[in-house]
Every structure is written in structure tokens, then in C-alpha cells.
Amino acid sequence: MRHQLTRFLVAGVMGFLVDTGVLYLMLWLGLGYFAGRAISFLCAVWTTWQFNRRYTFAPSRHQSIWAEWWRYLAAMSAGGGVNYAAYSGAVSLLRPAPWLPVLAVAVGSVAGLVVNFATAKWWVFRRARSQ
Template sequence: MQRQLIRFVFAGGIGFVVDTAVLYLMLWLGLGYFAGRAVSFLCAVWVTWQLNRRITFSASGHQSAWAEWVRYLAAMSVGGGVNYAVYSGVVSMVRPAPWLPLLAVAAGSTAALLVNFATAKWWVFKHARSNHS
């Protein structure tokens, strides 16, 4: 399980970069902190699903990729609620600054990490091979 958590954190780190980059792009396009984060979150979830199904949990084909994606999106939405609440708190309490989106995404992602790992491991990928544990 320790290896899986390390790989999950690695995938999450890449997801964090995607999340933050897409958020800055959405802000540049005028979408705003909250709608922009909804778009960036979906992009990050898709990227982390691709990584986690290949390197973290080695999805074994017990479900279709589409069904797995829907389960993963649902599972990450649980942690996403935690993530978005912390992100929103930071955005609401800290003066606007160029680094604010980065700080807020980092705080939200950190707060949701264990919730996301638990739902991925024990619900989405519960039938995955355990050779990565």
C-alpha cells in the first residue's frame, strides 16, 4: 500500500500542475476563480485517472474504461468537495495576488489527498492487481 500511495502522490503532483495551469488559463480567459476551478478540476481528474489506472493501481479490466472513468470521477468528486471547500476558503480569505491560485489549489489538493486515495483504492480500483502494494 505504501508504494501505491507514493505513486498516487506522484500522479496527484502531475494533476496539480495540470489543475493549476488550466486554472491560470481560465483566469486569463476571464472565467474567474470558481468557474475556472471547476474546469481545471475536471482536467486534473482526467489526467490523474489516466496515470492512476496505469501506474498506481494497474486496472485489471474488470470494468470498462467508461465505467471506470465514471466511478473515478464520482470518487474524486468526494475529495473534490473537500478540495473545493478549502480552495474557496483560501480564495475568500487571502488578498488577490498572482500566486493566490497556486496557494489555493495546493491547500485544497493537500486537504483531499487521503480521501481521494481511499476512494480510489477501495472503490474504483478495488479489483486491480495488488502487485504494486
């Protein structure tokens, strides 16, 4: 499980970079902190799913890749709720600054980590062999 958690954290760092980068792009395009974050979150979830299904957890042979994606999106949305609440709190409570989006995404990512790992390991990839 330690190796899975380490790889899950690597995927999380990748997702964080995508999430933050896309959020700054969305802000530059004129979307606000909340609409921009909805788009950046979906991009980050897709990125982490690609990494996690290949390197962290063995994909299930009992479900289609399409079904796996929807399960993963649902699972990450549970942690995403925690993540988004923490992100929203940071955006609402802190003074606007150039570094605010990256800090708020980081706060949200840490807050949702445990929920995301648990749902990925024991729900999305539960039929996969343990490593």
C-alpha cells in the same frame, strides 16, 4: 501500499500542475476563480486517472474503461468537495495576489488527498490486484 501511495502522490503532483496551469489559463480568458477551477479540476482528474490506472493501480478487468472513468470521476469528486471547500476558503480569506490561485489549489489538493486515495484504492480499483 507504500508504493501505491508514492505513485498516487506523483499523479497528484501532475494533477496539481495541470489544475494550476488550466486555472491560470481560465483566469486569463476571463473566468473567475470558481468557474475556472471547475474546468481545471476536471482536467486534473482526467490526468490523474490516466496515470493512476496505468501506474498506481491495476485497472479492473471486470469493468469497462468508460465505467472506470465515471467511477473515478465520482470518487475524485468526493475528495474534490473537500478540495473545493479548502480552495474556496483560501480564495475568500486571502487577499487577491498573483500567487493566490497556486496557493489555493495547493491547500485544496492537500485537503482532498486522503479521501481521494481511499476512494481510488478501495472503490474504483478495488478488484485490481494489490501491489
